[in-house]
Amino acid sequence: MAELLRALEGASVIVCCGPGGVGKTTVSASLAVGLATAGRRVCVITVDPARRLADALGLAEVSNLPTKVPGERDGELWAVMLDSQGTFDDLVRRYSSSDEQAAKIRANRLYQNLSSSLGGTQEYMAMEKLYELTTSGAFDLVIVDTPPTRNALDLLDAPRRLTNLLENKIFRALLMPTKAYLRVLGVATQALLRTISVAAGAELVADAVAFFQAFAGMEDGFSERARAVKAVLEAEGTRYVVVTSPRPDAVAEARFFAQKLADAGTTVTAMVVNRIHPSFGPVEVSPDPSLEPYLENLAHLERLATADRAAVAGLVAAIAPAPVGELPLMELDIADRSSLMVLAGLLVGSGGASPESSTTNR
Ligand SMILES: Nc1ncnc2c1ncn2[C@@H]1O[C@H](COP(=O)(O)OP(=O)(O)O)[C@@H](O)[C@H]1O
Numbered sequence: 001m002a003e004l005l006r007a008l009e010g011a012s013v014i015v016c017c018g019p020g021g022v023g024k025t026t027v028s029a030s031l032a033v034g035l036a037t038a039g040r041r042v043c044v045i046t047v048d049p050a051r052r053l054a055d056a057l058g059l060a061e062v063s064n065l066p067t068k069v070p071g072e073r074d075g076e077l078w079a080v081m082l083d084s085q086g087t088f089d090d091l092v093r094r095y096s097s098s099d100e101q102a103a104k105i106r107a108n109r110l111y112q113n114l115s116s117s118l119g120g121t122q123e124y125m126a127m128e129k130l131y132e133l134t135t136s137g138a139f140d141l142v143i144v145d146t147p148p149t150r151n152a153l154d155l156l157d158a159p160r161r162l163t164n165l166l167e168n169k170i171f172r173a174l175l176m177p178t179k180a181y182l183r184v185l186g187v188a189t190q191a192l193l194r195t196i197s198v199a200a201g202a203e204l205v206a207d208a209v210a211f212f213q214a215f216a217g218m219e220d221g222f223s224e225r226a227r228a229v230k231a232v233l234e235a236e237g238t239r240y241v242v243v244t245s246p247r248p249d250a251v252a253e254a255r256f257f258a259q260k261l262a263d264a265g266t267t268v269t270a271m272v273v274n275r276i277h278p279s280f281g282p283v284e285v286s287p288d289p290s291l292e293p294y295l296e297n298l299a300h301l302e303r304l305a306t307a308d309r310a311a312v313a314g315l316v317a318a319i320a321p322a323p324v325g326e327l328p329l330m331e332l333d334i335a336d337r338s339s340l341m342v343l344a345g346l347l348v349g350s351g352g353a354s355p356e357s358s359t360t361n362r
């Protein structure tokens, strides 16, 4: 789709976001294949890809190291299967003052449970990985698939979350040795302590204290990093592609998502409606009665196609003039290179090179 390709021209980062299960991972991979075929050096960060898709990309297990996907003639295609915990460990290693401090943090139970207990950790780690790969200079374009996130702010604010946590007054208060201090902190603390207790079990306060003691001195490094990551998310070359399906619940979520992006001052660059019923136009009446059952099927399909387009019409209008790409509901799971190529062709042209597509090399 030429309009989509044009909207993504000059992008150095593409963030694929939207509701869960609609095809974000599939669309990220397809865009990566399409734009690599068009001659760019592309790296795609996938989040929890389906096993067969991971296989198709040559990704055996979660790993933060980009793996080169063979088969590109002009560009390069690399893929990462996000290792959220590993990314966090790298970050800790980077900002701790000694190996000892890093080891202490990694051994902390609260830290070990942080990715599941602190909302936004996986989002932040996806963005952190994005930052690393973008600044590595090895790629023209980094495409990031995102975890299922209902609120776009969880994505945009993810870098700040962790720093906020580390700078949190209540948590700092936990560093105080006296229980009396805890008692006066009231309701907000209770809620936080509940979160901690879910994560860390009975010895929660001891763990939390150890956690914040272990992190002591790293707040500034983390804050600085979070700012740098956020700057990438706000950069001109960073584009947001909202992925949805025509299902009403997904559309409602995608709409909420797009609204939150707009509220945050971020423009939706393009939208992809995945799993849409294809339309073949109005069905003619035929004089040949043997064709009747087929024409009936076709008419049925056309009604579904019309209903799908009606379901997304409001959202399409809301994000206008951003272009909208459509990917049909396929009969097979998209789990090999040739099906990715088909989707890529539908999204960004027939897989062929476009004249502008290779002009943004560093
Ligand atoms: N257009 C499509 N037609 C048929 N199946 C699809 C299509 N897009 C995605 N799928 C399948 O749907 C499942 C979920 O897709 P995925 O990309 O993992 O969604 P998300 O990342 O949004 O959770 C996968 O098994 C994928 O192969």
Ligand SMILES: [Mg+2]
Pocket: 024, 025, 047, 048, 049, 145, 146
């Ligand atoms: Mg996914």
